[in-house]
Amino acid sequence: MTKNFLCLSLIAIGFFGSTSCTDQADQDPHGGTLVLGMTADIQRADPHRQTGNPSNQVFSLITESLVELDAQGRVSPGIAESWQVSEDAREHTFFLRKEVLFHNLRELVADDVKQSYQHMQDPATRSPKRADFAMIDRIEVIDRYTVKFYLKEPNAGFGATYFGGNAPIIPPETFDTDHPVGTGPFQFVEWKPRQYLKVRRFDGYWNDGLPKVEEIIFRPVVDDTVRYTGLLAGDLDFVFSLPFAQLPVLSSSPPSGIVPSIKGGSRWFFLNLHTQRGPFKDVRVRRAIAHALDKSVIMDGVSWGYAEAEAQPYPPGSQWYFSDVEDLYLESDLEQARSLLQQAGHPEGFELTAIVRNETLIMDLAMLVQSQLAKIGIEVKLEVMDRASHLARQRQHDFDLNPGHMGFFPDPGEIFYRLNHTGVPDNWGLYSNPEFDELVEQGRRTVDFARRKELYRQALGILNQEVHFIYLGHLPVAQAWRSRVQGLETNIRGDIAFHGGGMAYAWIEE
Amino acid sequence: MKKYVLRRLVISVLVLLLVSVMVFSLIHLIPGDPIDYLFADETLTPEIRAQYQRDLGLDQPLLVQYGSWMGRVVRGDLGMSLQMGRPILNLIAERVPATLLLALAATLVAVVIAIPAGIIAAIKRHTSYDYLFMSSALFGLSIPHFWLGILLILFFSVFLDLLPSSGYRPLWSDPIGSLEHLILPAITLGTSMAAVVARMTRSEMLEEIGKEYVRTARAKGMPERRVIFRHVLKNALVPTLTILGIQFGRLMGGMVVVEYVFAWPGLGSLVVDAVYSRDYPMVQALVLTFAVFAVTINMGVDILYRYVNPRITLE
Numbered sequence: 001m002t003k004n005f006l007c008l009s010l011i012a013i014g015f016f017g018s019t020s021c022t023d024q025a026d027q028d029p030h031g032g033t034l035v036l037g038m039t040a041d042i043q044r045a046d047p048h049r050q051t052g053n054p055s056n057q058v059f060s061l062i063t064e065s066l067v068e069l070d071a072q073g074r075v076s077p078g079i080a081e082s083w084q085v086s087e088d089a090r091e092h093t094f095f096l097r098k099e100v101l102f103h104n105l106r107e108l109v110a111d112d113v114k115q116s117y118q119h120m121q122d123p124a125t126r127s128p129k130r131a132d133f134a135m136i137d138r139i140e141v142i143d144r145y146t147v148k149f150y151l152k153e154p155n156a157g158f159g160a161t162y163f164g165g166n167a168p169i170i171p172p173e174t175f176d177t178d179h180p181v182g183t184g185p186f187q188f189v190e191w192k193p194r195q196y197l198k199v200r201r202f203d204g205y206w207n208d209g210l211p212k213v214e215e216i217i218f219r220p221v222v223d224d225t226v227r228y229t230g231l232l233a234g235d236l237d238f239v240f241s242l243p244f245a246q247l248p249v250l251s252s253s254p255p256s257g258i259v260p261s262i263k264g265g266s267r268w269f270f271l272n273l274h275t276q277r278g279p280f281k282d283v284r285v286r287r288a289i290a291h292a293l294d295k296s297v298i299m300d301g302v303s304w305g306y307a308e309a310e311a312q313p314y315p316p317g318s319q320w321y322f323s324d325v326e327d328l329y330l331e332s333d334l335e336q337a338r339s340l341l342q343q344a345g346h347p348e349g350f351e352l353t354a355i356v357r358n359e360t361l362i363m364d365l366a367m368l369v370q371s372q373l374a375k376i377g378i379e380v381k382l383e384v385m386d387r388a389s390h391l392a393r394q395r396q397h398d399f400d401l402n403p404g405h406m407g408f409f410p411d412p413g414e415i416f417y418r419l420n421h422t423g424v425p426d427n428w429g430l431y432s433n434p435e436f437d438e439l440v441e442q443g444r445r446t447v448d449f450a451r452r453k454e455l456y457r458q459a460l461g462i463l464n465q466e467v468h469f470i471y472l473g474h475l476p477v478a479q480a481w482r483s484r485v486q487g488l489e490t491n492i493r494g495d496i497a498f499h500g501g502g503m504a505y506a507w508i509e510e
Numbered sequence: 511m512k513k514y515v516l517r518r519l520v521i522s523v524l525v526l527l528l529v530s531v532m533v534f535s536l537i538h539l540i541p542g543d544p545i546d547y548l549f550a551d552e553t554l555t556p557e558i559r560a561q562y563q564r565d566l567g568l569d570q571p572l573l574v575q576y577g578s579w580m581g582r583v584v585r586g587d588l589g590m591s592l593q594m595g596r597p598i599l600n601l602i603a604e605r606v607p608a609t610l611l612l613a614l615a616a617t618l619v620a621v622v623i624a625i626p627a628g629i630i631a632a633i634k635r636h637t638s639y640d641y642l643f644m645s646s647a648l649f650g651l652s653i654p655h656f657w658l659g660i661l662l663i664l665f666f667s668v669f670l671d672l673l674p675s676s677g678y679r680p681l682w683s684d685p686i687g688s689l690e691h692l693i694l695p696a697i698t699l700g701t702s703m704a705a706v707v708a709r710m711t712r713s714e715m716l717e718e719i720g721k722e723y724v725r726t727a728r729a730k731g732m733p734e735r736r737v738i739f740r741h742v743l744k745n746a747l748v749p750t751l752t753i754l755g756i757q758f759g760r761l762m763g764g765m766v767v768v769e770y771v772f773a774w775p776g777l778g779s780l781v782v783d784a785v786y787s788r789d790y791p792m793v794q795a796l797v798l799t800f801a802v803f804a805v806t807i808n809m810g811v812d813i814l815y816r817y818v819n820p821r822i823t824l825e
Binding site: 117126130132178192193194195220221225229230234258388390392418424500 | 541547550551552562565604605660675678771772773778784785787
């Protein structure tokens with residue numbers, strides 16, 4: 001609208017040259033401004049101190065990491081062109097791209113990688129990413145373009161965790177400033193908190209010909225419906241996270257000028273059961289819960305029919321998806337559930353408490369679970385609370401039932417170990433099984449992909465038998481953009497920057 | 511007058527002290543702490559967690575934490591936001607213009623709609639004007655902000671393409687853009703405020719119209735217009751002014767729903783985000799700031815009474 005207005009103004013004051021605005025746009029697909037509707041504002045402009053998905057999305061266009069994810073969430077080259085993992089999975093060597101420039105036009109070299117990681121590890125930085133880097137023992141610069149990480153313990157999936165905005169490599173001369181400098185396709189211009197964050201094309205970007213648009217403005221519009229309305233009004237060109245209630249109409253008859261993108265996503269829904277409290281100590285009770293649930297109804301209910309029930313954390317299309325995993329609890333089997341409860345000595349059912357984060361999706365999930373468990377006499381008391389309270393209750397292992405959803409981890413070493421291994425902080429339900437522990441430890445020590453996949457396949461089999469986590473299914477990625485945005489794709493996580501696609505590849509067609 | 515202001519100032523300091531104790535206690539009583547939120551996506555070992563607690567001073571007894579916070583506050587240091595890592599004073603200063611602009615605009619909308627509506631409804635009591643204005647006021651009072659906001663966006667932004675759907679522009683850097691962005695949130699907020707003010711104006715006007723001095727004025731042959739505007743309205747406006755003051759103070763404390771609907775960068779969303787993230791120093795500083803606003807506005811309104819109605823003394 002602004003551009004049209006400018007164009008008309010130029011005509012009106014007779015300041016118009018031989019080339020019209022429309023002609024200009026036609027001749028030059030490399031230009032224009034896109035306005036992106038974000039689900040939240042960034043909290044900090046310092047790449048090493050920011051956290052959370054909305055921030056990661058913004059910073060993924062400004063900064064880059066050693067590796068990136070591709071369309072299906074596979075680990076792919078980023079700043080590092082290639083990498084090697086030692087046989088014992090303790091040494092990870094990354095070979096960097098040459099002639100990668102920071103936005104201050106200085107070349108990125110191995111020492112920048114080392115210093116960036118050390119800066120995030122430094123307690124004084126108070127980086128939210130610090131705990132993730134605790135496994136790094138030391139970092140060695142082998143030569144100008146080669147850097148080697150020595151780990152305290154084996155971890156074959158080490159590199160996979162640090163993609164996108166998770167471990168940005170930034171020039172040491174810009175540490176601790178609020179003007180982020182990276183090597184990404186766009187350079188930071190300005191941030192007006194709660195108003196907008198503006199980035200501009202970086203002409204020195206190593207990937208020739210990219211990016212194609214001149215400027216991107218991120219605007220935080222917290223409410224899903226308002227964000228969608230902003231897209232309809234033409235104030236926004238792209239929106240994250242459409243309201244699911246709009247999906248049936250939007251996918252069957254999209255409004256003129258709007259391109260909906262609704263596809264299978266990677267965020268997975270779960271029901272986490274405490275394994276050391278009350279009746280849940282008995283695996284038969286946990287299985288009874290799983291049998292009582294109708295996963296298809298739950299996933300339909302929370303996603304308006306846009307999600308399939310699954311029995312694993314990785315979605316179809318991911319390299320870590322196990323196509324041969326049988327879902328033992330796909331259909332609701334109330335007789336089996338009642339019989340298991342009877343065997344466990346609870347024929348009349350019992351009461352339990354679920355901690356529920358005050359987020360629509362999770363509250364919907366909790367209410368569906370509550371109504372389904374009532375059929376076998378289990379009365380679920382829902383304790384609805386905000387995120388910080390919920391995080392504290394998880395940390396204190398203070399719940400019976402914990403419904404929720406979780407994002408995508410590119411390596412199963414992270415997801416299986418972190419949530420289920422005996423004694424780790426994020427094992428909220430205090431699950432413990434030496435056989436499982438051994439499998440995931442082996443998985444961390446094993447470099448060979450096929451062998452690792454088999455190990456995690458076995459580990460998943462145990463989890464599905466022991467029902468510490470009931471995997472429910474994956475949420476769709478629901479985004480939309482205006483039809484003037486061309487060449488845009490997002491990946492399985494809904495990321496706007498990934499290997500081979502994203503905003504850097506998009507252009508504007510007026 | 512000076513004595514009055516001085517006494518009010520002393521009371522205000524005591525009120526602020528009480529507010530500081532209450533907000534400090536309440537935010538620390540809520541389950542969860544800033545570390546849970548700040549490091550929500552990471553796996554924190556108990557050792558790293560303990561270290562962060564030491565760094566942030568959260569391992570100290572509450573009384574020590576309160577004392578050290580108040581010590582900084584009286585020196586004018588509101589501290590740093592744990593979540594945003596920036597000085598709280600700057601963060602508040604950034605948001606005050608947007609909050610003030612919207613609060614003033616909403617109050618203006620309310621005054622422009624409500625006072626004439628209240629006057630007409632009172633003069634034309636039990637006529638269709640009265641019923642129309644008062645049922646509209648009831649409607650305005652009952653309608654939720656988020657619903658009205660979205661309806662206005664749909665109508666003015668999507669269908670008519672007249673106004674931007676959300677966002678904010680500073681008045682001094684882009685006056686036209688600023689007003690364009692201001693209209694819909696100001697109407698949304700002003701509508702409910704107008705409803706309250708219109709009902710108050712009407713009832714106060716009716717009360718004044720029934721008084722003997724009005725009868726006397728009319729008996730003396732004073733024109734009706736003069737009776738209403740010179741005498742009745744002036745007296746009826748005192749309680750209306752109180753309501754406006756309270757409403758304006760409430761708006762300065764943030765207009766959370768409207769801020770979220772219109773992506774308006776005001777103080778309301780700042781405090782809600784701070785509570786959610788358990789940003790203790792931020793919540794404390796903001797609530798204290800709101801208390802300062804409320805105390806100042808109330809005192810200002812009290813002083814204003816004297817000018818509206820000279821019979822009121824401030825002793």
